[in-house]
Amino acid sequence: MVEMLKRLPFLADADNSTKYYGVVGNFDSPEDLLRAIRTVRLAGYSKLEAYTPFPIHGLDEAMGEGRSPLGRFVLIGGLLGLISAVALQWWTGAVDYKLVIAGKPLFAFEPSVPIMFELTVLFASFAAVLGMLGLNKLPQYYHSFFRYSRHMESTNDRFLLAVESSDPKFDADDLITLLHELGSRHTELVEA
Amino acid sequence: MADLALDPRFELNPPLVEGGATYADITEKVSSITERKPPKQWYIAMAVTTPLALMLFASLTYLVARGIGVWGNNIPVGWAWDITSFVWWIGIGHAGTLISAILFLLRQRWRTAINRAAEAMTLFAVACAAVYPLFHTGRPWRAAYWLFPLPNEFLHLWQNFRSPLMWDVFAVSTYGTVSLLFWYTGLIPDLATLRDRAVNPIRQKIFALMCFGWRGSGRQWKHYELAYLILAGLSTPLVLSVHSIVSFDFATSILPGWHTTIFPPYFVAGAIFSGFAMVVTLMTLARWVYNLEEIVTVKHLENMCKVMLATGMIVGFAYATEFFIAWYSTNQFERFAFMNRAFGPYWWAYWTMISCNVIVPQFFWFKKCRTTVPIMFILSILINIGMWFERFVIIVTSLHRDFLPSSWGYFRPTIIDMSTFTGTIGLFLTLFLLFLRFLPAVAMAEVKGVLHQQINQQKGASH
Numbered sequence: 136m137v138e139m140l141k142r143l144p145f146l147a148d149a150d151n152s153t154k155y156y157g158v159v160g161n162f163d164s165p166e167d168l169l170r171a172i173r174t175v176r177l178a179g180y181s182k183l184e185a186y187t188p189f190p191i192h193g194l195d196e197a198m199g200e201g202r203s204p205l206g207r208f209v210l211i212g213g214l215l216g217l218i219s220a221v222a223l224q225w226w227t228g229a230v231d232y233k234l235v236i237a238g239k240p241l242f243a244f245e246p247s248v249p250i251m252f253e254l255t256v257l258f259a260s261f262a263a264v265l266g267m268l269g270l271n272k273l274p275q276y277y278h279s280f281f282r283y284s285r286h287m288e289s290t291n292d293r294f295l296l297a298v299e300s301s302d303p304k305f306d307a308d309d310l311i312t313l314l315h316e317l318g319s320r321h322t323e324l325v326e327a
Numbered sequence: 328m329a330d331l332a333l334d335p336r337f338e339l340n341p342p343l344v345e346g347g348a349t350y351a352d353i354t355e356k357v358s359s360i361t362e363r364k365p366p367k368q369w370y371i372a373m374a375v376t377t378p379l380a381l382m383l384f385a386s387l388t389y390l391v392a393r394g395i396g397v398w399g400n401n402i403p404v405g406w407a408w409d410i411t412s413f414v415w416w417i418g419i420g421h422a423g424t425l426i427s428a429i430l431f432l433l434r435q436r437w438r439t440a441i442n443r444a445a446e447a448m449t450l451f452a453v454a455c456a457a458v459y460p461l462f463h464t465g466r467p468w469r470a471a472y473w474l475f476p477l478p479n480e481f482l483h484l485w486q487n488f489r490s491p492l493m494w495d496v497f498a499v500s501t502y503g504t505v506s507l508l509f510w511y512t513g514l515i516p517d518l519a520t521l522r523d524r525a526v527n528p529i530r531q532k533i534f535a536l537m538c539f540g541w542r543g544s545g546r547q548w549k550h551y552e553l554a555y556l557i558l559a560g561l562s563t564p565l566v567l568s569v570h571s572i573v574s575f576d577f578a579t580s581i582l583p584g585w586h587t588t589i590f591p592p593y594f595v596a597g598a599i600f601s602g603f604a605m606v607v608t609l610m611t612l613a614r615w616v617y618n619l620e621e622i623v624t625v626k627h628l629e630n631m632c633k634v635m636l637a638t639g640m641i642v643g644f645a646y647a648t649e650f651f652i653a654w655y656s657t658n659q660f661e662r663f664a665f666m667n668r669a670f671g672p673y674w675w676a677y678w679t680m681i682s683c684n685v686i687v688p689q690f691f692w693f694k695k696c697r698t699t700v701p702i703m704f705i706l707s708i709l710i711n712i713g714m715w716f717e718r719f720v721i722i723v724t725s726l727h728r729d730f731l732p733s734s735w736g737y738f739r740p741t742i743i744d745m746s747t748f749t750g751t752i753g754l755f756l757t758l759f760l761l762f763l764r765f766l767p768a769v770a771m772a773e774v775k776g777v778l779h780q781q782i783n784q785q786k787g788a789s790h
Contacts, residue, residue: 165779184544184545184546185544185545186542186543186544186545187543187545187548188350188354188516188520188543188771188772188775189516189548189772189773189775189776189779190548190549190551190552190772190776191545191548191779194545194548194549195545195549198545200545200546200549203549203550203552203553205550205553205554205557206553206557209557223476223488224488227476227485227486227488228485228487228488228489231485232484232485234484234487236487236489237489239489243489246488246489247488249491249494249497249498249568249572249575250488250493250494250497252564252568253494253497253498253501253565253568253572254497254501256501256505256561256564256565256568257501257504257505259557259561260504260505260508260509260558260561260562261508263508263554263557263558263561264508264511264512264554264558266550266554267512267550267551267553267554268539270550271546271547271550271551273539273540273541273547274536274539274540275539275540276535276536276540277540278540278542280542280544281542286523287523287524288523289523289542289543290354290516290519290520290522290523290541290543291350291351291354291520291523291524292349292350292351292354292775
């Protein structure tokens with residue numbers, strides 16, 4: 136904390152504030168984190184990010200986040216799977232190599248249903264996982280958040296809140312005091 | 328906490344971690360397993376399972392060198408231990424998906440203690456099952472061209488998509504792939520925990536790579552939670568479809584004893600029955616190897632015993648229905664097939680199946696049997712045996728006496744049949760032990776989420 140305060144005049148001198156990732160606070164419980172998010176947002180900050188060991192119910196509402204668009208990717212993936220299954224069975228059986236087996240039609244929907252179902256599920260699952268990774272911009276092996284000296288606590292038992300320096304209202308001094316008052320321990324101004 | 332445990336509303340959802348555990352306790356308990364040297368029991372178990380796994384590779388090498396004649400199946404019994412074991416392994420996998428997907432959708436929170444290990448079991452069981460279709464081709468390096476629609480120069484034609492065997496290929500490979508995606512998605516946040524705890528920089532880099540640089544930010548969790556929910560929603564009909572399609576291999580034929588419409592639900596119930604038996608077997612082993620008693624509690628095991636009791640009775644009912652329908656059909660071949668099953672040359676297999684699958688689960692009516700670990704371990708092994716015999720009975724007894732008595736035979740397994748099957752058990756257990764040693768065996772992030780709910784409920788109760 137002392138070290139932090141020493142750094143602050145340094146920040147005031149530099150007019151280029153983008154070299155900081157932001158201010159990170161460190162809270163004891165999900166409830167403290169949610170309270171901090173609401174207060175910080177009421178104070179006018181908007182570029183917030185929380186880091187938690189498990190998903191927290193009510194976090195999206197507190198952050199003002201919308202729903203994930205992942206469902207649309209999965210729907211598209213599933214439809215692609217269904218179309219590929221029909222195309223595969225129809226083209227190989229009824230177009231490319233016509234072979235009558237046991238007097239059955241070359242292509243019919245009834246025996247095609249199992250593979251139609253399986254490929255729908257397969258493509259939809261890939262869409263869900265790849266869509267999730269894409270929306271989360273993963274793999275991403277470097278992120279400024281990792282410069283926070285206690286970032287590893289966020290995968291264990293601490294609940295972290297970052298206010299990013301790109302916030303139009305970003306004021307490190309004010310934020311450090313605010314987060315501290317809200318119960319944060321080890322509040323830090325993190326370099327980018 | 329004690330009051331909560333007595334509350335009847337929480338009977339199915341016992342406290343996941345006993346005592347006043349914190350989030351950090353869960354991280355420590357689960358992660359430390361992968362960070363320190365394994366206990367003595369782990370080495371003992373590995374010393375038993377690794378030679379068995381190597382025996383599988385030796386048997387398969389011999390099979391490829393000599394041809395599939397080294398197995399005992401031959402006309403009229405063209406399918407024997409290979410497909411018996413294939414169906415058995417696929418069925419075992421089903422409990423893992425049931426626990427991870429269906430119980431997730433039903434909000435059975437007790438599942439979080441066992442779902443990671445059960446999903447791993449699914450993957451290893453599917454891997455063991457895949458050995459059979461791959462190697463029964465005799466030329467496994469060409470199997471991809473026979474099993475999958477790949478353009479190729481060997482055959483100059485395509486697979487027959489009107490055949491249930493082709494549906495089976497798609498069902499099982501989709502099942503294996505989706506199970507892997509589901510399992511790995513669940514692992515990502517826990518791998519990040521291991522990364523953040525790592526002291527050794529190489530270990531840290533390995534886990535950083537494996538977790539894709541996961542940060543656990545609110546936005547990441549938002550997409551992640553939805554992806555997990557969608558995967559659970561997709562896996563639920565998938566798991567029901569897989570064993571239904573496996574049963575089509577038999578049900579769509581015209582062979583008496585196979586040609587029955589009861590097969591899909593009967594196979595799915597049997598799969599869940601055998602799978603839960605295997606989860607109980609593995610969990611009692613994991614508790615012994617890694618002292619996981621605090622996380623995998625007797626209450627979890629008891630819940631699984633109840634599932635075995637319910638599904639075991641569905642299976643028993645299916646056996647009775649099959650017999651009734653054979654008699655009711657007035658078809659002499661159908662009647663013969665079933666009388667031959669129970670009183671023919673393979674009577675011993677049939678009655679092993681009935682004893683293990685119908686009588687053994689009845690012990691689970693008694694609370695003592697559901698809560699005493701050694702008893703349920705033995706009962707679960709017996710159910711595993713019984714379910715293997717179920718598939719053996721369905722397959723071999725239906726085949727060995729063809730329509731003409733001149734085409735009757737008696738299947739006897741060879742030593743390679745036995746070493747291949749024992750080898751798959753060795754491979755399965757070895758993979759499971761490696762999983763326990765190197766990856767977080769319990770879904771930490773999920774258990775923490777449940778613990779948070781517990782803490783909130785406690786607060787709500789005390790206010």
